[in-house]
Amino acid sequence: MSLSKDDLLRYIRSELNIDTPLDGDTELFSTGMLDSVAMVGLISFVEQKAELRVQPGDVTLENFDTVDAILAYVQTLD
């Protein structure tokens, strides 16, 4: 897989237009920073970059609320 922390942070900052401070443990969805439309974009970015399929049941706060959580989740699929 070729999804790095920097890829994700860069994607969220630029594509999703977030200009507040952001790092690996910033909560994205539980704080309301990102909404459902952003979520769909983020999932397809992860799918493309990491070359995998995210199952609908895996789209949870536990797996997607922070950049670190997304990276850990992607690891489990490898």
Added chain:
Amino acid sequence: MSDDFDRSMWRFLADNLPARADKIAAVDQGRAVSYAELAAEAGRVADWLVRRGIRPGDRVIVHLRKGIDEVAAMFGAWKMGAVVINVNIRWTPAQLAYVARDSRARAAILPRNALEALVGEHALPEGTAYLVQGKAEGLVQGADPWGALAADQASAPDEPDPRGLAMIIYTSGSTGAPKGVMLSHRNIRVGAISVADYLGLDESDRLLSVLPYSFDAGLNQLTTMLLTGGTVVHQPLTMPAEIIRMAQAESVTGIAGVPPLWNQIVRLLVDRPTDLPALRRITNTGGKIPPNILELLPQVFPGVDIYLMYGLTEAFRSTYLPPERFAAKMGSIGRQIPNAQVFAVKHGEGVAGPGEQGELVHAGPLVSMGYWEKPEVTAQKIRPCPELAHLLGDEPVVWSGDLVRVDEDGDLWFVSRMDEMIKTLGFRLSPTEVEDAISQSGLVTDVVAFGVEDADLGQAVHAVVTYLPQADETALAAHCARAMPHYMRPQHYHPWPGAMPRTASGKLDRPAIISAARAALHN
């Protein structure tokens, strides 16, 4: 009965006291409040508004994430007689500033980061009072932190005219500035009474609130629960897995959604079936669920009543299909809800009969007060119906702009927005028909069809589609050639990368999608 219609918004909450003082009124993740606690929290907000010089009739903006504080803020404003404008938390600073100026709001209740974004061109007039959620240190002048609100003084509530203005719901048109629909206390009250009646809600109900309170159907969930003494369970996240997890953990008895949400939830539950023993009913509003998803609903929600509903903000709520007719009439919007009068009208002719089509018009006590400070637009949308003069005289009705078909039993079926009908090869074609047929392929997640002017065809059918993985235009075109008559088949497919944009209430943003596809054609 009409006595019961004429009560102020504050009574929704106050009428539960003292009998249900200790009953849980609202639940957030990790927090719950009783009716007494909710009324006290609203009382603190009301006292603050009064102290900051807000008077009955003034407009107060509530711009908060879904939750108990949001409910307390709205009812605080209602308690002291103000008019509530709930601006969806997902709206941008520019939209928020527009609404605040258009309504000349004198106070805003919002999170700290939203206040901090109201600078430069988005700054609100000096003297606006702000109540701010979040850190208290270093707030700008004129802003008070929610955390420092004084204890409830149990002040006497204002007693507004129930027929007066209670709330303005701004609807985000992709074309033109948002317009504010004015609802009276009575409109909202009748809406709650009517919907609680046909859904059979009572104090044992716990409704899951995902749809925003800035949207008529979302607000209606809250008011029906307060009316019947039930409990509302807040889920601000729109992740399907989190919605289902909360529905299960909180033993919710009802879930309300809009089509794109049902689409995602059904796909999740097909993949991972989940037992929801407390769930009694699910409701849909805000558009037609694609047929392939409709068919799966009874399978993923076994034994649950499925209600298909239809409403216009200008008349709050309009029709529903009772669950016992769901299997036979999957996709119909049924008939008028209690206390509403809904007709299909053939322009210049009369009421549409079985097998005919007409524009849906809505009369009765749910008809709103029109658009905020837009009398010309109001007179165009809400006006007498000559075709119904024998029944209604010159009583104004809401003209929906939606074309519906009447079936042999009198149930209504949504055909199309009147201004979106596609005229091709001499046929009048509903984009919904095209979209339904494309959804049936099982190859797409989202689809929007529209007409493009064409010298030979009149209009050509175009379809914007989001393909599922492994699907492509070749496969979809082959499906359309099999499943559709020739005039209905799209002449052009526009692939859309990822999910299509939604409005803040979760519906597909059709105008934005169509204009993006049109722009791409010209490049």
